[in-house]
Amino acid sequence: MTIKEVKELLAGNPTPDQLAALASDPRTGVQKLLLAYQRRMLKLKKKQQDFAARFEYEKRFWADGKVVAGIDEVGRGPLAGPIVTCAVILDENFDLLDVNDSKKLTPKRRRELYPQILAKAVDVSIGVGSPALIDRINVGQADLLAMKQAVEGLKNMPDELLVDAMKIPIAIPQTKLIKGDSKSNSIAAASIVAKVFRDNLMDDYAKLYPAYNFNKNAGYGTADHLAALKEFGPTPIHRKTFAPVSDFY
Incomplete structure (x- = not known):
């Protein structure tokens, strides 16, 4: 197999026999590709284990229907x-x-x-x-x-x-x-x-009130947001009870 073919093989689902054959291949390029594949598989296994662990609580209730x-x-x-x-x-x-x-x-x-x-x-x-x-x-x-x-x-x-x-x-x-x-x-x-739902909403508000950069700060009190607030005052979507917005009321 060429190095390109080995790379394509490892990008898919190689069989144990194919992996064993690659392990005995003396070419440095093949061994580097094999090592990268093994690392990728270890990372994937860890991700799968963590994902399964995050279903621990759900599984307790699913077991009871x-x-x-x-x-x-x-x-x-x-x-x-x-x-x-x-x-x-x-x-x-x-x-x-x-x-x-x-x-x-x-x-x-x-x-x-x-x-x-x-x-x-x-x-x-x-x-x-x-x-x-x-x-x-x-x-x-x-x-x-x-x-x-x-x-x-x-x-x-x-x-x-x-x-x-x-x-x-x-x-x-x-x-x-x-x-x-x-x-x-x-x-x-x-x-x-x-x-994501809120970010999309704030992106839309940014079109209504472009001076406040809501698409970048999502409404948080960043320097550019505070500068706009000081220059233009609050919008209808500002929280009147939150300082420093409250200073305008």
Whole structure:
């Protein structure tokens, strides 16, 4: 085999006999390709093991025939824009290995996974806590109501909720997990969908209010955002109760 043919073989699914033959090939180029393949397989195995571990909690409930939803939110800290929450129901056929805590993924990878999660999940629902709601009842309570909204929007009502360290005001049993988006694939999937959904929303707001660069700062208090706020004042999507926005009222 030529080096090019070896490379093509290792890019696919070589058999044990083929790998054994390559291991005895004296060419340096072949050995380098084989070593790279072995490293790639070790990395894949670790990813598969971690993915399986993040289904630990779901499997406990699946074993009893229960439907489990993972819940997460994004947007508690920004000065502008809503809180967005998401509820996701997965089953044992879900196989997107890269689904993990959204903060561990690049924006590009999150956007790639977003439609794949929507396609492979059993059910997905979004909840939104508007800036006006946040100002009226505070960000923590708005977050809980938006989570409740997301759960109630599911077509398949779950028997159990996996929640990232929150207690949602709804009569469904809940398991609270600290840093749940790194412990549960359901919560991780919800975190990705919520993040991309909110980012897309802030991209749209950036077109309405271009001076604030919402497409780059997502409403957080970055230097460019604060400079625009000082020059032009708050927009209708700013949170009036959040400093320094509150200084304008």
